[in-house]
Amino acid sequence: MSISFPWFCVKPIRSCRCCLVVAGLLLAAQVGAQTPIQVPVAAVQLQAVGQGFEMDAVVQPVKQATLSAQTSGRLLSLLVKAGDQVKTGQLLATINDSETQAEVQGSQAQVAQAQAQLHNAQANYDRTRDLLRQGFISAAAMDTAEAQLRSARAALDQAAAGVRQAHVSQGFTRVTAPFEGRVLQTEAEVGDLAQPGKTLLTLYAPLPLRVEVQVPVSRSGALTSSSQIEVQLPAADGALRWIRPARVDRLPGADPVSQTIEWRLELPAQAATGLTPGQQVRVRFAAGQKQRLMVPAAAVLRRGELTAVYTLSGTTFVLKAVRLGTDHGPQGFEVLAGLQDKDLVALDPVKAGLNGARALPAGAPAQ
The missing domain is CATH 2.40.420.20 (conserved putative lor/sdh protein from methanococcus maripaludis s2 fold)
Incomplete structure (x- = not known):
């Protein structure tokens, strides 16, 4: 194979860089053609x-609570934010309790009044009984005094129940954590008007977690709780792996709009570490083998x-x-x-x- 060099080269071959490059390329082409x-x-x-299908699913906590106001009033304080850890019974928010305090004071005054009426009814009953023994009054007067005494006792019980109810209502102005967990999100701000049923915040327990997947009715009919089901989760090294759920639950009814059935796949505690509610994962349903x-x-x-x-x-x-x-x-x-x-x-x-x-x-x- 002959090698020709650029016409513009005027230097000796050994000192010309472009000639050496051309020679190397031509030599490589010759070797490549031979090998x-x-x-x-x-x-x-x-x-x-294995046959089946895969679907997108969402990680959700098994234990979750939406805390709402149970009384009316301005929100005075919100002591937590999203992501905070809370313990059972921890104070999370307070609502203005001036109205409930007035109810407590009013019910306590009713108790005092009922106690006074009971005292008078008891004294009247005792006097009437003594007079009846001496023959100065009739039995009808004794029956009246006894009825007044029973009525006074019932009035006192009713007033005492009102005090307890007022204290319960006042307790509604202090929102506490029902279990140990983490704040998922807050949906109110200090100064908002709290009303019964208005959501203040959402709590969840970090463990256990489950995966919720909406399976079409047409496909769900061929699956059972014993079917091979796997969830794709990220590992500690970042790689993806398929794991078997610890428990599989299938809701008995279908959604009338989407025509899907919800499957709940509880994850093993070790596999659920590092996952967060709302995270999207993949679920694989196996249905036998085919060629x-x-x-x-x-x-x-x-x-x-x-x-x-x-x-x-x-x-x-x-x-x-x-x-x-x-x-x-x-x-x-x-x-x-x-x-x-x-x-x-x-x-x-x-x-x-x-x-x-x-x-x-x-x-x-x-x-």
Whole structure:
């Protein structure tokens, strides 16, 4: 092979940098032409793979409470914010209790009045009883005094119940945590008018957690609580892994609008560590095994919107667009369109796209 150099070169070959570059490129082309690129191939074939479907799901706490106001009044203080840890019985917010304090004072005054009336009724009863023994009054007068005494006792009981009710109402002005957990979100600000039923904040227990997925009725009918169900969760190293839920519950009714059935998958405590409510995950429902055309994952080439593989046509490789289905991990991808059984695909699509690439003979070591 003869090597020619640029006409504009006037320096000696050994000292001309451009000549050396041209010589190196030509020499590499000559060597590449003599040594073809060998690419390992594999046959696309039918394999038994697990069938089913995957759906998006949402992580939710098993134990969650929405705390609402139970009395009217201005919100005087909100002592927590989203993300705070709280303990059972901890004070979270206070509502203006001037109205409830007035109710307590009024009920206490009613108790005092009832006690005074009871005292008079008891004294009248005692006098009437003594007079009856002496024969100065009739039995009817004694019956009246006894009725007045019973009425006074009932009035005192009613007033005492009013005091207890007033104290309960006053307790509603202090919002406390029903269990140990974390504040998910707050929905009120200091100065807002609190009314019965108005949401103030939401609490949840960090553990246990569950995954809630809405399965269409058409698919849910073929599944049972004993079906193989897996949840895809991130591991500590950032990788994704599939785990089995600790418990599976299926609600008995379907949503009349979306026509879906809610499945609740409780997660093991160790697997749920690091997850947050509202986080999106994937759920996989398995439904037996079927024969599917599979292509190795190493053969798939993705370039933007294009998904393709290099197939062996004669002695050269040809790029073919394919449509893939479910990813089955080590088994590869399901082939929905673009390939046929026994087609040979390149396991190194980058090398297969180079000029002069050839299929590696079976049993030969890769180069």
